[in-house]
Amino acid sequence: MKNKTFLLLGVLILFTSMTTQGQNQKPMNKNKPNHLIKSTSPYLLQHAYNPVNWYPWGKEALELAKKQDKPILVSIGYSSCHWCHVMEKESFENDSIADIMNQYFINIKIDREERPDLDQIYMDALQAMGQNGGWPLNVFLTPDQKPFYGGTYFPPNNWARLLTSVNRAFNENREGIQSSADKLTAILSTNELEKYGFVPDKNPFEAVYVDEIYKSFSSKFDLQKGGLNKAPKFPMPSNWKFLLNYYYTSQNEEALNHALFTLKKIALGGIYDHIGGGFARYSTDADWFAPHFEKMLYDNGQLLELYADAFKITGDTFYKNILSETYQWLEREMSSPHGGLYSAIDADSEGEEGKFYVWTAAELEAALEKKYPFAVSMFNITQKGNWENGNNILYKEMASLTENEEHFDKIQDIKSELLNVRNKRAKPLTDTKILAGWNAMTISGLLNAYEATCEDKYLDMALKTALFLEKNMIEGNLIYRSFKDGKKSGTGYLEDYAFVITAFIDMYQSTFDEKWILKANQLMDYTIKNFWDENESLFYFTSHNSEQLIARKKEIFDNVIPSSNSQMAINLHNMGIIMDNSDYMERSVKMIRQVTALLKSESAFLINWAILYNQKIKPTAEIVIMGEKAEEFRKELSLQFISNAILMGSKTESDMPLLEYKLPKKGETTIYVCYNKTCKLPVNSVSMAIKQLQ
Numbered sequence: 001m002k003n004k005t006f007l008l009l010g011v012l013i014l015f016t017s018m019t020t021q022g023q024n025q026k027p028m029n030k031n032k033p034n035h036l037i038k039s040t041s042p043y044l045l046q047h048a049y050n051p052v053n054w055y056p057w058g059k060e061a062l063e064l065a066k067k068q069d070k071p072i073l074v075s076i077g078y079s080s081c082h083w084c085h086v087m088e089k090e091s092f093e094n095d096s097i098a099d100i101m102n103q104y105f106i107n108i109k110i111d112r113e114e115r116p117d118l119d120q121i122y123m124d125a126l127q128a129m130g131q132n133g134g135w136p137l138n139v140f141l142t143p144d145q146k147p148f149y150g151g152t153y154f155p156p157n158n159w160a161r162l163l164t165s166v167n168r169a170f171n172e173n174r175e176g177i178q179s180s181a182d183k184l185t186a187i188l189s190t191n192e193l194e195k196y197g198f199v200p201d202k203n204p205f206e207a208v209y210v211d212e213i214y215k216s217f218s219s220k221f222d223l224q225k226g227g228l229n230k231a232p233k234f235p236m237p238s239n240w241k242f243l244l245n246y247y248y249t250s251q252n253e254e255a256l257n258h259a260l261f262t263l264k265k266i267a268l269g270g271i272y273d274h275i276g277g278g279f280a281r282y283s284t285d286a287d288w289f290a291p292h293f294e295k296m297l298y299d300n301g302q303l304l305e306l307y308a309d310a311f312k313i314t315g316d317t318f319y320k321n322i323l324s325e326t327y328q329w330l331e332r333e334m335s336s337p338h339g340g341l342y343s344a345i346d347a348d349s350e351g352e353e354g355k356f357y358v359w360t361a362a363e364l365e366a367a368l369e370k371k372y373p374f375a376v377s378m379f380n381i382t383q384k385g386n387w388e389n390g391n392n393i394l395y396k397e398m399a400s401l402t403e404n405e406e407h408f409d410k411i412q413d414i415k416s417e418l419l420n421v422r423n424k425r426a427k428p429l430t431d432t433k434i435l436a437g438w439n440a441m442t443i444s445g446l447l448n449a450y451e452a453t454c455e456d457k458y459l460d461m462a463l464k465t466a467l468f469l470e471k472n473m474i475e476g477n478l479i480y481r482s483f484k485d486g487k488k489s490g491t492g493y494l495e496d497y498a499f500v501i502t503a504f505i506d507m508y509q510s511t512f513d514e515k516w517i518l519k520a521n522q523l524m525d526y527t528i529k530n531f532w533d534e535n536e537s538l539f540y541f542t543s544h545n546s547e548q549l550i551a552r553k554k555e556i557f558d559n560v561i562p563s564s565n566s567q568m569a570i571n572l573h574n575m576g577i578i579m580d581n582s583d584y585m586e587r588s589v590k591m592i593r594q595v596t597a598l599l600k601s602e603s604a605f606l607i608n609w610a611i612l613y614n615q616k617i618k619p620t621a622e623i624v625i626m627g628e629k630a631e632e633f634r635k636e637l638s639l640q641f642i643s644n645a646i647l648m649g650s651k652t653e654s655d656m657p658l659l660e661y662k663l664p665k666k667g668e669t670t671i672y673v674c675y676n677k678t679c680k681l682p683v684n685s686v687s688m689a690i691k692q693l694q
Contacts, residue, residue, distance in 0.1 A: 079113075242611050293356075297344060442462075463507075528587070566611075614644075620646055623689065625672075
């Protein structure tokens with residue numbers, strides 16, 4: 001910021017916090033819980049017995065800050081965040097540091113997964129201060145919730161000095177603090193069009209522009225190791241989905257090859273759990289080798305969808321095996337007995353990151369005995385350990401893709417035996433809250449796996465999860481964000497509506513059960529009514545009826561989770577076709593035009609928007625299947641990778657807009673391939689329909 005007062009404050013705080021002296025640890029008082037004890041969030045409950053007098057975000061804490069005229073310390077994290085745990089152990093369990101926090105501040109703990117709206121605001125504030133974001137996120141606020149300083153992880157001695165310095169600055173330079181906070185809040189309140197320089201584009205959608213987007217994006221490829229040319233490496237499902245969709249429309253083999261190469265490198269690396277299935281959040285290196293071991297539902301759900309597409313395109317059982325193993329992990333470790341899917345699994349167990357997942361050579365030899373030599377060659381095990389402290393992270397080389405059937409059976413036996421041994425270890429914490437949007441992403445992934453393999457287990461889990469959401473987390477058209485211990489909490493954000501709508505659209509296309517598309521349509525209308533900003537032709541992240549905060553944000557840029565606005569724009573496009581709703585289509589076009597000018601230069605941050613732009617170049621295929629074999633034909637057609645199509649159908653008559661005049665003939669099943677409501681000649685076989693699509 002250009003505010004001199006703010007800069008001087010920052011210099012004062014940073015200067016007074018620099019020291020290398022440690023704080024003496026005192027034993028915790030486990031007998032006196034703080035105000036977090038009634039929370040449902042596992043992350044907040046982890047802090048419920050800290051000596052810090054934590055409050056959850058809410059009226060009680062905010063009013064107390066005003067009454068006592070104290071600054072607010074907001075500390076934001078999540079249950080599987082490694083450095084959040086470190087800071088808790090070093091500082092928040094330290095009685096002397098807790099005394100400083102309790103004396104000078106009203107202390108509020110926030111689970112960013114339950115309150116992404118608050119996380120967005122205060123993360124933006126930190127970045128506006130010129131600092132790098134991350135978690136734990138610690139931000140100091142005035143009593144009226146306006147941020148004036150913050151940071152991420154602090155060692156205990158630095159944290160203690162910082163607390164004292166902030167308190168002194170707050171008391172001795174109150175006017176400067178308030179001025180800085182007001183100016184920072186004004187920056188946070190700037191509308192998105194002005195902030196990012198969006199200028200609505202009026203040019204027609206053109207294939208050449210997608211070629212330019214691809215050229216810009218491909219310049220960042222890591223051709224040796226897959227993914228993008230940087231470290232650490234995060235699986236970014238939308239990146240590779242764009243490449244596969246771009247290949248479908250352009251037949252660009254380079255795009256396809258890099259996507260498939262990346263998916264194989266990720267699944268061969270240590271970031272993939274070769275014993276239990278599922279992917280860790282990211283690798284700390286450029287080789288996909290050493291993971292930051294936490295596992296998150298949201299990226300595993302999206303990766304299911306991506307590996308299913310790869311299997312559709314190639315028929316390579318490598319991708320199919322990844323689907324099966326990830327499904328087994330979801331079933332074994334992430335499934336609630338009530339029907340939903342849990343949020344995350346921690347990286348740490350027994351106080352060590354990755355302890356649950358790594359092996360010494362001696363442990364492996366004892367577990368496998370005669371099979372150990374084969375495991376050494378297959379998983380790159382060394383006596384000294386290929387990672388830290390004599391431990392091995394299991395990973396494969398590309399050469400292992402030539403495994404014959406005998407090798408595959410041996411590997412499965414080894415995995416089974418090691419899983420049995422591993423299950424006897426102390427397990428990392430599972431965050432058992434169920435989040436609507438994350439479950440919805442996984443429903444979509446499971447449905448694509450079902451379509452790619454025709455294996456009912458994927459559909460069964462998707463249906464069970466969708467029914468759970470419908471019964472427990474949706475009231476009328478109101479979606480709740482979180483569910484835990486039999487209780488739903490927190491009204492949903494745009495993310496939840498966007499991905500639940502997507503999941504219900506996908507559920508309809510995978511089953512032809514019209515209840516799902518009708519519910520998606522109701523949720524769409526509710527979202528437009530309660531989230532839409534007519535001035536900017538974008539959606540707010542929070543509902544018009546949500547708690548009033550210091551700023552109301554719009555999520556535009558794509559990350560590992562696609563932005564809720566880009567996903568809503570895709571939903572509007574697809575629902576506009578299915579429901580023959582021109583208003584939906586017009587809104588979708590307005591949305592994509594807001595970001596078109598930036599797509600080429602900022603492709604890595606707008607990649608889900610690029611997927612939609614690519615979809616709009618040519619008309620989306622409207623595929624309608626009518627007749628007794630509608631389900632059989634649907635399954636056969638879904639085995640194909642068709643990236644720009646909507647699939648509809650019924651065994652009998654239907655009132656759906658694009659189905660109502662396509663009456664099935666007795667004993668006959670007919671497929672209609674249409675574009676812009678204009679149909680080709682009806683055909684009676686999937687192979688003929690595929691030719692029409694080509």
